[in-house]
Amino acid sequence: MVSSPHEAMHRIFQEYPGLFSRVSEVLGVDIPPPVSATVLPTDLTENSPVERRVDTLLRIETQEEGAFVLAIEAQGKKDPRKAASWPYYVSYLHSRYGGLPVLLLVVCQDRQTAEWAARPLTIGLRRWQTLTLNPLVAGPHNMPVIKDVAEARKDLALATLAAITHADNPDVGAILKTLSAALRDAPENITDPIVELTAQGLGSRPAAQQWRNLVAVDTSFYKSAMSEEIRDEGRAEGRAEGLLLLLGVRGIALTDADREKITTCTDPRLLHAWLQRAATAVSAEEVFRAS
Template sequence: MLAVEVQGERKPGKEMSWPYYVSYLQSKYRLPVLLLVVCQDRRTAKWASGPFDCGTRGWITQRTHPMVVGPDNLPVITDARTAANNLAMAAFSALTHARSARINDILDAMGRALQATDGKAVDYFYEFLEINLRGTPAGEKWRDIMSFVSYFPGRGTVRETAYLEGEAKGEAKGVLRVLEVRGIPVTEDLRERITTCTDLTLVSAWLDRAGTVERAEDLFADRAAQTSGER
């Protein structure tokens, strides 16, 4: 089992909490545990390497010796193909070199790599970097890179699909609200038709028509504008 902790600087108390993490995970899951500490500078990496001993009177009861990666032993990955072939290594490269002048190039490569990737990996690595870079200039850059407008239009990725479906639901509520304010009745069948449509373009067109139609059925008059996204 791999336990990962990102350490931006030396923090008192880690020599006590890290042994606890390792012991707790090993006891709970009955598996060997490797503690990986990701550092952003040489001084922190040297400290995090330990070892951290627990004992007294010259007797060591427990010794914790983390595996440490930092700018000195992890490469700068600025090639999207290389990043795509090893997303985990690319993510760690971004974390360890977050203060480097090349961080924008690293994050750009990671973004392009995730653009070509689908499934749970996209969500995991997006959130992994967002959480661990939060509150830093690199974190702001990462959020910009992973915006849907810039990187995911028409790619059909899991994140894009979820985003577009969420937007379609919001537009559908707007359609119903406009019809309600105008006093136009909506049958249960039509309400279901509107709220279950996942085609954002189509629902947006309905929202535009909602302000002028005389009947709810007239929303669907232009059949050519409807697509397979309507359910």
Template sequence: MVSSPHEAMHRIFQQDPGVFARAVRALGIPFDDPISATPFCTDLTENRPLERRVDTLLSIETKRGKFLLAVEAQGKKAVDKPRNWAYYLAHLHAKYELPAVLLVVCDNRSTAAWASESVDFGPPEWPSLTLRPLVLGPDDVPVIDDPVKARQDIPLTVLSAVLHRRDPQADAILKVLVDALKGLEARDPDTATIFVELTSQGLGEAPAADTWRALMTDLSFFTSPISEEIRAEGRAEGRAEGHAKGKAEDILLLLDGREVPMSAPDRDRITSCHDLATLNLWFTRAITATSVAEVFAEE
């Protein structure tokens, strides 16, 4: 139950918004008297499904305790990212009651410099929240071109190759990485395959990708028929999932455009469906349906 002091402590500012500025000026914080004040709705609950996803989220435990690591891969500057990142950290702390760290991984120097900047949220007189991401860019991860170091830490070598893929040292990194993967193949071919895939994805269309394709001919485990079959299945599944997601978005767009009422569970049912035949049927019905029940109607 909300207490009377609780109510009084915030309602006084509704009665006289200027008391805020006068009170904090006594603390040496130079807020000006308000010219106007407009009450806003105090309910901050989302009234529509809003998908917010961090790229990778890990619960890390060390000898000092546990914390959450939220990893975001960022390829370019984006004005909305800092406020999204601040939301992620606050939400994670409230949901899991664990401290959270934001790690931003950037594959170019200008983006890394931008992401490294602290961002204050609030008026300049007294920012209430400061975002301080940890950033890993090309200048933060060393060039690993020593065979011994590559064998000792293959994951870091993969990251080094990806972040330096546009640099002249990229080929040298890839050469020691291939040698390290050959040694890993004998102990754990499945894990070796994962690192090969990650490297291939991370290099993208950079010139170093041609060097990597040539070097991979020495990796027999990666070019085996079984590995090719697994990758082919994965690509097919990825394409099917992409088609289903696109069709679900088309259904929502169509129903919203026709102003057909939809509840949050209705939207979830559409976005969580991965059967393309069902989605095609729902899309056809959505063209003329006057309610979501008509879209979902059983045959």
């Protein structure tokens, strides 16, 4: 099953293809900025029972060096099978796209996986290697820790990827706070995908709740699906508190189970229906009927 962080670590390049030239600069490789970028089909399956898919595939056009194919893999853990898959991807893409240069970028969220992914993959004999694959690897070991708002504003896409790769950094709270502050002056069409990608990239880590809290501080600033979800949660909490207060004023007895049912309900429409019934009901059973 594909995880949310897995999706975010490669999908961000689909949203911001120019990000690769900045990432390559961070990694110490001089790749010219793109003039244009095209998302390519990720299915690398041939007429055989083996299905092979790369996570994200882009055709990058540059002014200085022409076009190349960029394959991006999000890697959550060490996987010995990649020793066979990655060289296949590169060779197949080189052939499929008419001999265009092919680069492989692997994005990781932990140092051990990043160090493993960065090892050259070789095919051949010890005395003579027929093929050597050198992936570019972006991870917590080499991505910048951005805690300066001005620096984050200069390149929001890079700041987002850096925050995702540093999801387990003890100082991730400061990193996320910086990113959130940097987004305040950005247009809506920029903030919305970044809010969502960051949430997706943090997955189920504790940092994900920190990000939700930052977005929730001023939900009017954000228009994304995640901020709408936070607004709905706030409305539900307010209705639950109002319902409990109304039932208390009207002297309607509630069991612990009834209280839990109210406080854990996240459906605003259902809570609204309970509120309406509570105005005239004489028992908790009447409030919850047909619910």
